[in-house]
Amino acid sequence: xSAEIPLEFTMPLQEHVDSIQGDTVTLTCEVxxxxxxxxxxxxxxxxxxxxxFEIVVEGNVHKLIIRRASLDxxxxxxxxxxxxxxxxxxxxxxxxxxx
Numbered sequence: 121x122s123a124e125i126p127l128e129f130t131m132p133l134q135e136h137v138d139s140i141q142g143d144t145v146t147l148t149c150e151v152x153x154x155x156x157x158x159x160x161x162x163x164x165x166x167x168x169x170x171x172x173f174e175i176v177v178e179g180n181v182h183k184l185i186i187r188r189a190s191l192d193x194x195x196x197x198x199x200x201x202x203x204x205x206x207x208x209x210x211x212x213x214x215x216x217x218x219x
Contacts, residue, residue, distance in 0.1 A: 128152050130180070132206035133199060141215045145186040149199050149206050154179045161198040186210075 131150035139145045160167045160175060167173045167184070174185035182201070186193050189212050198207040 125152065127156065127202050127204055129204060129206050133197070133208035136209040136211060138211050138213065139189050140213050141190055143189050145189045145193070145210060145212075147184040147186075147197055147199070147208060147210070148181060150181045151201055151204075152180065156182075156201045158182045159200045160184045161200060163195045164198075 128151065129149055130152050131148075133147055133149045137145060137147065155177065158175070158177065160173070169175060172187075174183075174187065176183040176185060182199055184197060184199070189210075191212050191214055194210055194212040196207060196209050198205050
């Protein structure tokens with residue numbers, strides 16, 4: 121009887137992500153097992169599609185897509201699967217309107 125391989129991130133989230141207001145931001149990570157259910161957190165609070173986020177699972181790859189990023193989206197984001205997680209900080213730079 122072989123022991124089950126523990127779940128782990130084979131590609132964690134980037135340490136931090138820089139974006140510009142209005143851009144689409146995609147946070148991507150990958151685990152060693154396909155089709156696992158991930159919970160995404162923003163500053164410790166769960167985010168859902170109802171909050172305007174797009175959550176995508178493609179096999180082992182998990183993505184959180186933020187369309188038209190705003191300054192309000194600047195936060196710490198965590199992807200949690202089972203008892204393992206990976207975290208990044210999203211920075212959103214405001215656009216400067218020139219006269």
